[in-house]
Amino acid sequence: MTGRFSFTLNATDGQARTGVIQTPRGDVRTPAFMPVGTAATVKAMLPGSVRETGADILLGNTYHLMLRPGAERIDRLGGLHKFMNWDRPILTDSGGFQVMSLASLRKLTEDGVTFSSHIDGSKHFLSPETSMEIQRLLGSDIVMAFDECPALPASEEDVAKSMQLSMRWAQRSRDAFGDRPGHALFGIMQGGVTPELREESAKALTAIGFEGYAVGGLAVGEGQEAMFGVLDYAPGFLPQDKPRYLMGVGKPDDIVGAVQRGIDMMDCVLPSRSGRTGQAWTRRGQVNIKNARHADDPRPVDEACTCPACRGYSRAYLHHVFRSGEMISGMLLTWHNLHYYQELMEGMRQAIAMGRLDSFVAEFHAERAQGDI
Numbered sequence: 001m002t003g004r005f006s007f008t009l010n011a012t013d014g015q016a017r018t019g020v021i022q023t024p025r026g027d028v029r030t031p032a033f034m035p036v037g038t039a040a041t042v043k044a045m046l047p048g049s050v051r052e053t054g055a056d057i058l059l060g061n062t063y064h065l066m067l068r069p070g071a072e073r074i075d076r077l078g079g080l081h082k083f084m085n086w087d088r089p090i091l092t093d094s095g096g097f098q099v100m101s102l103a104s105l106r107k108l109t110e111d112g113v114t115f116s117s118h119i120d121g122s123k124h125f126l127s128p129e130t131s132m133e134i135q136r137l138l139g140s141d142i143v144m145a146f147d148e149c150p151a152l153p154a155s156e157e158d159v160a161k162s163m164q165l166s167m168r169w170a171q172r173s174r175d176a177f178g179d180r181p182g183h184a185l186f187g188i189m190q191g192g193v194t195p196e197l198r199e200e201s202a203k204a205l206t207a208i209g210f211e212g213y214a215v216g217g218l219a220v221g222e223g224q225e226a227m228f229g230v231l232d233y234a235p236g237f238l239p240q241d242k243p244r245y246l247m248g249v250g251k252p253d254d255i256v257g258a259v260q261r262g263i264d265m266m267d268c269v270l271p272s273r274s275g276r277t278g279q280a281w282t283r284r285g286q287v288n289i290k291n292a293r294h295a296d297d298p299r300p301v302d303e304a305c306t307c308p309a310c311r312g313y314s315r316a317y318l319h320h321v322f323r324s325g326e327m328i329s330g331m332l333l334t335w336h337n338l339h340y341y342q343e344l345m346e347g348m349r350q351a352i353a354m355g356r357l358d359s360f361v362a363e364f365h366a367e368r369a370q371g372d373i
């Protein structure tokens, strides 16, 4: 793999930015939404279909792939891109966050985290060094530093201690990552909802130096108001010439608010996970297709949507296949939701480029206020 990793800012509108991340495996238009492909698949979607929704990059997870099928096995089989038949950029999360939310029998020390697999109880160890090695074996284009995200509720003292551990781990991640042209290592800011801690974290990461910077420790139950409160200042602590990635976000209105506050990249399981449970996301808000009111409705989920679900099927059909548990149900609504999310990103990229994000956002909220009709 030859080529460079670079980020070009093309336009700004207030705090919002639009640009392009160039990687050897292709460009990522920002602001970007990354569909989540946790176990080497964006659930219920073929990779070609994910691309057709407009995705330039997707997310994989160190934690899940190290447990099953194993990073060494994926490496022997040619790496994650070949394994899952996606030849565009992949960003992998570093595993610490998933250990704390999924694994059992966890033991956290300065060195790293030992834990038992939620799949078969086998014992494992993750540290900055092992996480960098696993992400190298996977072949991901954007590697995340190994961090610790404190569970809420947490005292400011605990958040500070956890953030400072993450900053020591960020240095170790940088050292272990080595010199890998065409690949990027992103640092992860922590610090909870305390401006001083967020600034301390940003300063530490900037001093180490990364190809991009994530805002971690949010979307962990703090609620949208508290999250936006942090985003009102935290992105500004980060270098403005590098991508800013908000992890684990979110609902469409979370995404719009984050882009307005200077975020360039986001990922969330919501559109795919909710698609499998019958929740459609549209310009007019959420539509629960399993609701009886759709049983005889001949209209598509969204008349203005050009996705296969809206072009080829009625609400009545979707209602039927969800009620009868047919596999096509999750496929169609996942496709629709990812298509809607990518359309929202494209709309914001264009609005920022034209300096009209405010009116785009006003229209976004006005349409949702109408509710589903």
Ligand SMILES: Nc1ccc2nc(N)nc(O)c2c1
Pocket (backbone or CB within 6 Å): 093, 094, 095, 096, 097, 144, 147, 148, 149, 188, 215, 216, 217, 218, 219, 220, 247, 248, 249
């Ligand atoms: N809300 C989230 C989601 C994923 C995360 N991943 C890492 N590595 N760190 C965090 O703080 C995260 C937060």
Ligand SMILES: [Zn+2]
Pocket (backbone or CB within 6 Å): 301, 302, 305, 306, 307, 308, 309, 310, 311, 336, 337, 339
């Ligand atoms: Zn649609």
